[in-house]
């Protein structure tokens with residue numbers, strides 16, 4: 521009875537939120553922050569808006585704690601990526617309820633999660649919940665682009681508003697078959713994104729007389745081949761050890777490569793990026809004219825390092841692969857790559873919820889290949905931040921296809937599950 525009420529409450533709020541266009545750029549997240557503030561204040565939750573730019577507000581709401589236990593942040597972002605209405609079966613800003621789903625841009629990434637968290641804290645406040653430590657809800661701007669008006673800016677300029685011991689954010693919760701039984705993926709770490717540039721040098725000349733030049737593009741082709749063939753040895757992290765344990769057995773590090781090769785293909789695709797550096801040449805530029813042989817050619821590589829590794833750790837292997845050719849190697853940036861420990865009360869709360877709600881299913885930690893706002897909290901405050909929003913009804917492959925794409929929608933059953941999950945975590949940690 522109570523959950524039916526909360527389900528309908530969440531569906532209604534999500535429909536309203538989806539009708540607000542917060543495509544980033546430009547974002548325009550203040551309209552979402554105002555809607556959420558009105559909803560939360562109706563339930564007696566104290567709210568504050570923080571904005572570097574007036575149209576791009578971050579909302580932080582709080583149930584103050586008794587100060588004798590850990591604080592928890594329910595983190596989400598209100599901006600979305602763009603939508604091309606012609607590709608959709610419904611208006612992307614309609615919030616339409618159809619076939620048991622709420623449709624609209626951001627339903628999965630991540631207005632559904634925003635609303636589940638808002639409903640969780642609002643309903644707890646109405647029940648008179650007094651948490652041990654502060655229970656904080658933050659719906660921030662600017663996650664999808666990152667021009668420093670969202671969580672990164674809040675962490676720097678208003679640290680006390682978002683500093684907590686624990687955080688639940690986006691970036692996990694898929695239910696996948698693993699080792700013969702279902703498991704929910706909980707993102708506890710992220711790889712570091714460290715793209716680099718390789719510049720190959722030759723000697724320019726007129727393309728009608730190739731013999732007089734030394735074509736840097738052709739030299740770069742050889743370097744690209746070597747980069748593409750480069751394989752980094754796999755290595756176990758605490759996260760992947762726990763994942764293998766769930767699969768039934770942690771391989772001997774010396775036979776790790778073979779153990780990975782023996783995994784079923786879908787499991788291997790999940791596990792492989794978590795075992796080592798991943799590198800892909802993605803951009804190239806050389807001559808601007810058909811008839812000019814380039815004396816310089818620039819290749820950019822996307823490169824993802826395991827958390828804990830730095831560019832200096834992998835550069836020797838990259839240089840060894842590139843060999844003796846004439847080139848420069850230059851790192852463009854190095855961002856992310858933070859992790860949270862696994863053995864925590866937050867982990868226990870998540871595992872207990874799944875054990876109760878979906879008996880027989882496990883929870884496994886994963887290292888995400890991409891970047892989320894969890895990074896800023898880990899970096900600024902050492903917060904234990906996990907990405908987890910359980911999704912049980914929608915197939916995870918379908919969800920992955922819909923995110924940032926047409927016909928994005930969330931199953932009402934998953935939205936309701938999210939509300940129950942976030943209430944459980946808040947009540948458990950705040951007990």
Ligand SMILES: [Zn+2]
Pocket residue numbers: 597629630663690
């Ligand atoms: Zn997102």
